[in-house]
Amino acid sequence: MKRTIVITVSCLALGLLSVAGSALAHGTEKHDKGKLADVQMKKLHTMMPLFSLVSAELEKAIEKRDSAAVELEAGKMLRAIPELKKSKPHKNVNQQKKFVELAESLELALTSTNVMAEKGDFAGARKAFKKVEETCAACHAKFRD
Ligand code: HEC
Structure with missing residues (x-):
């Protein structure tokens, strides 16, 4: 009888320990995830003002029919796309797939702006750039608060 009690008590203690242990582990995991999300949001805050400046320069380059400048400016944003895909918005955070698609x-619209300008087709480049602006707006409508 005494032995059963000892076993029961130690089982209970072990059980409690493992519950506490997993709660602790869970706590740190949550904390790390929170920190990661912060970093991913900060990325957006540094990247987006750059996109805004570069986008204005890109538009000017198309108006001036300057394909080298188009390549330069489009390239600045294209190089940031992998980081954009890895970043996280504040709003609709559970729709990451849609965010990556945008x-x-x-990326596609910028590439085609660049290709058109390279060919000397600046009407085409202007059209492709419209698509760039539409994509900025579409993502903001869904993910920017
Ligand atoms: C894949 C989604 C996505 C695309 C594409 C996108 N943005 Fe953004 N942008 C955001 C989000 C989300 C925010 C809000 C940032 C936040 O709240 O963390 C933002 C914010 C901004 C801001 C405000 C600055 C700030 O830190 O809040 C500017 C300016 C901006 N974007 C410009 C652009 C331009 C120009 C383009 C297109 C060339 C573009 N963005 C494309 C998601 C996107």
Whole structure:
């Protein structure tokens, strides 16, 4: 009888320990995730003002029919696309797939702006740039608060 009590008590203690242990582990995991999300949001805050400046320069380059400048400016944003895909918005955070798709649309539109300008087709470049702006707006409508 005494032995059963000892066993029961130690089982209970072990059980409690493991519950506490997993709660602790869970706590730190949550904390790390929170920190990671902060970093991913900060990325957006540094990247987006750059996109805004570069986008204005890109538009000017198209107006001036300067394909080298188009390549330079489009390239600045294209190089940031992998980071954009890895970043996280504040709003609709559970729709990361859609967020990545919009980043891919931006990549496509920028690439085609560049290709058109390279060919000397600046009407085409202007059209492709419209798509760039539409993609900025589409992502903001869904993910920017
Ligand atoms: C894949 C989504 C996505 C695309 C594409 C996108 N943005 Fe953003 N942008 C955001 C989000 C999300 C915010 C809000 C940032 C936040 O709240 O953390 C933002 C914010 C901004 C801001 C405000 C600065 C700030 O830190 O809040 C500017 C300016 C901006 N974007 C410009 C642009 C331009 C120009 C383009 C297109 C060339 C573009 N963005 C494309 C998601 C995107």
